[in-house]
Amino acid sequence: MPFGEIVCGAPGSGKSTYCYGKHQLYTALQRPISIVNLDPANDNIPYPCAIDVASLITLQDAMDEHGLGPNGGMLYCMEYLEANFDWLEGRLKELGSDAYVLFDIPGQVELGTNHDSLKRIIQRLSKLGFRLAAVHLCDAHYVTDPAKYVSVLLLSLRTMLQLELPHINVLSKVDLLSQYGDLDFNLDFYTEVQDLSYLENALNSASPRLAALNMALISVIEDYSLVGFETLAVEVRLRPFPHICPRVPCALLTRPAHGSCRTKTRCSISRAP
Numbered sequence: 001m002p003f004g005e006i007v008c009g010a011p012g013s014g015k016s017t018y019c020y021g022k023h024q025l026y027t028a029l030q031r032p033i034s035i036v037n038l039d040p041a042n043d044n045i046p047y048p049c050a051i052d053v054a055s056l057i058t059l060q061d062a063m064d065e066h067g068l069g070p071n072g073g074m075l076y077c078m079e080y081l082e083a084n085f086d087w088l089e090g091r092l093k094e095l096g097s098d099a100y101v102l103f104d105i106p107g108q109v110e111l112g113t114n115h116d117s118l119k120r121i122i123q124r125l126s127k128l129g130f131r132l133a134a135v136h137l138c139d140a141h142y143v144t145d146p147a148k149y150v151s152v153l154l155l156s157l158r159t160m161l162q163l164e165l166p167h168i169n170v171l172s173k174v175d176l177l178s179q180y181g182d183l184d185f186n187l188d189f190y191t192e193v194q195d196l197s198y199l200e201n202a203l204n205s206a207s208p209r210l211a212a213l214n215m216a217l218i219s220v221i222e223d224y225s226l227v228g229f230e231t232l233a234v235e236v237r238l239r240p241f242p243h244i245c246p247r248v249p250c251a252l253l254t255r256p257a258h259g260s261c262r263t264k265t266r267c268s269i270s271r272a273p
Helices: 017-029 059-066 068-082 083-095 116-128 142-143 144-164 172-181 187-191 196-206 208-222
Strands: 001-010 034-037 098-105 133-138 167-172 229-231
Touching: 001 017, 001 142, 001 144, 017 098, 017 133, 059 068, 068 083, 068 116, 083 098, 083 116, 083 208, 133 142, 133 144, 142 144, 142 167, 142 172, 144 167, 144 196, 144 208, 187 229, 196 208
Parallel strands: 001 098, 001 133, 034 098, 133 167, 167 229
Antiparallel strands: none
16 A cells, blocks of 8 residues: 655745655665656656656646636646546556655645645545645744744645645744744744744734734634644755765654754654664
């Protein structure tokens, strides 16, 4: 039974970089991995691509043929892929039943929040036997501004409810946070989504007329109590694991770092004996 990840997130959140980094990691660990590009607008793919949706349809073709803009064209491409799911199914079968597959999803957020084509494609993948989890990437700079942080919490929550998969929300590019100055709270406040009422003063000072709306949005997030974040610095080169090639980037960072990793991030890979 194949396993896989639905790698989603807003444009620029690092989805393709994450897929490339994970391919390097799995290759170094001598584990099989295949990457499926489902973004018909991605013409600069950094990773070895096992299946590319551009072989079926491209965003430019959809825009030219139907007179659509970029967003409408992307929705059409996903609907076209759903209608031609047998194309994807046939190529996935060629990867074998032991494949670990990353699905690199387009960055248009409506695909993961309110448009149903991606959801139905995922459901059909599950019927094929795929055991999938969603990895939702969010640029870590959103935590530097209270209003942006609340917006990314709402986006993450809506994506979780829409896709209905085991779900990991990830703050990507966390190694770049220092460029934005000191945070108002410790990083744990943002990753664990602690008491959001502490953001009230900052939100209301920026937009006092929207105070009631701000607190209503915070209440929605806290009532669901679903959203939390892991941290990720996929291009960190300082390896805490000497048995792995130092050219391989760190993977998902989910545990306190070993002492030899000066990045002070977290890493999910166990030290070899």
